[in-house]
Amino acid sequence: MSLKERLLQDMKDAMKEKDTVRKNTVQLVRSGILQIEKDKKIELDDEGVLDVISKELKKRRDSMPDFIKSGRQDLIDELNREIEVLLGYLPEQMTEEEIKDLVVSAINETGASTMKDMGKVMAYLNPKVKGRADNKIVSTFVKEMLK
Numbered sequence: 001m002s003l004k005e006r007l008l009q010d011m012k013d014a015m016k017e018k019d020t021v022r023k024n025t026v027q028l029v030r031s032g033i034l035q036i037e038k039d040k041k042i043e044l045d046d047e048g049v050l051d052v053i054s055k056e057l058k059k060r061r062d063s064m065p066d067f068i069k070s071g072r073q074d075l076i077d078e079l080n081r082e083i084e085v086l087l088g089y090l091p092e093q094m095t096e097e098e099i100k101d102l103v104v105s106a107i108n109e110t111g112a113s114t115m116k117d118m119g120k121v122m123a124y125l126n127p128k129v130k131g132r133a134d135n136k137i138v139s140t141f142v143k144e145m146l147k
Contacts, residue, residue: 003049003089004033021078025085029056050090050131057086061134094133096141102128103141115146 001009007026014023032052033044044052060083067075087093094102106124110117121142122135129138 003046004030004044007033007049007089021081022085025056025082029053029086029089032056053086053089054131057083057090058134060086090131092132094129096137099129099133099138100141103138103145107142107145112146115143118142118146121146 007030011023011026011030014020014026029049029052032055033049036042036048036052037044042048060079064076064079067079102125103121106112106121106128110120110124112118112121118139122139125138125142126135129135
């Protein structure tokens with residue numbers, strides 16, 4: 001079963017179970033997929049679908065501090081639920097230790113020594129961590145190691 005088929009089935013299940021948060025989250029992902037497919041006139045494969053899911057996850061993680069600052073616990077709870085739903089479609093997330101080990105090996109492989117080499121290291125790491133780690137966390141570790 002492809003990821004798009006799984007999303008469709010999960011949306012139907014969420015409708016039957018009257019789980020509006022899950023239904024709305026899956027609908028947003030599916031509409032993002034459809035938008036890209038129409039704009040670029042392509043059929044997204046599972047990797048493309050994972051990119052859309054990762055972008056949706058990033059949007060939610062980026063908006064979390066605003067909700068916390070406003071003190072809206074109801075929105076925070078809903079956002080956490082949406083994040084949980086989206087993580088269910090992504091491959092298992094890497095731990096901080098795994099990311100650090102990968103960053104060290106990437107720095108050694110690319111021969112990076114200064115902050116000017118950060119782009120080279122990130123270009124090396126992006127395919128390895130795609131969908132498995134937040135790029136913001138990865139870049140933070142790269143900055144720490146290159147200082």
